[in-house]
Amino acid sequence: MRMLLIHSDYLEYEVKDKALKKPEEISEEQKKGRLDEVLAVFVSVEKVDEQNPEEVVEKAVAEIKDVASQVKAQNIFVYPFAHLSSELASPDAALKILKAVEEKLKEEGFNVKRAPFGYYKAFKLSCKGHPLAELSRTIVPGEVKKE
Numbered sequence: 001m002r003m004l005l006i007h008s009d010y011l012e013y014e015v016k017d018k019a020l021k022k023p024e025e026i027s028e029e030q031k032k033g034r035l036d037e038v039l040a041v042f043v044s045v046e047k048v049d050e051q052n053p054e055e056v057v058e059k060a061v062a063e064i065k066d067v068a069s070q071v072k073a074q075n076i077f078v079y080p081f082a083h084l085s086s087e088l089a090s091p092d093a094a095l096k097i098l099k100a101v102e103e104k105l106k107e108e109g110f111n112v113k114r115a116p117f118g119y120y121k122a123f124k125l126s127c128k129g130h131p132l133a134e135l136s137r138t139i140v141p142g143e144v145k146k147e
Ligand SMILES: NCC(=O)N[C@H]1[C@@H](O)[C@H](n2cnc3c(N)ncnc32)O[C@@H]1CO
Pocket: 019, 020, 043, 044, 045, 046, 080, 081, 082, 083, 088, 089, 090, 091, 094, 116, 117, 118, 119, 120, 121
């Protein structure tokens, strides 16, 4: 799994078109979304993650929690983003893992939104620009690499 974490004044998105034959079913309300004072987490789920999804979810949540506490962010936006890796997991596996990350972060007490899966989306992001505002993490079953 590859994650790009951007501490932002806001992230907002608007669904445009389907990017998969069968994207995630969403309500009218989910076609647009916004969070302010947010840690935006752009996530590419990778093929290797399918070997141990539970471990990858656990490690991803631990890394996100760690960064969120460093930048003092309570709001987290989990954003499916198929552009951080050339070894992508299948859409089914990726969606399951992203939903699990979202649920665990909610259980940890964060205010979490997840952008819809399987769509092209317009988005606006306002990076805060401080030294910890732009971070990346690579997680594979068995290890975690930090930038
Ligand atoms: N920018 C727009 C976009 O990325 N759209 C992506 C994601 O929403 C989602 N997606 C499919 N596979 C994956 C994956 N392995 N990891 C994350 N998202 C995925 O499906 C779309 C087409 O690849």
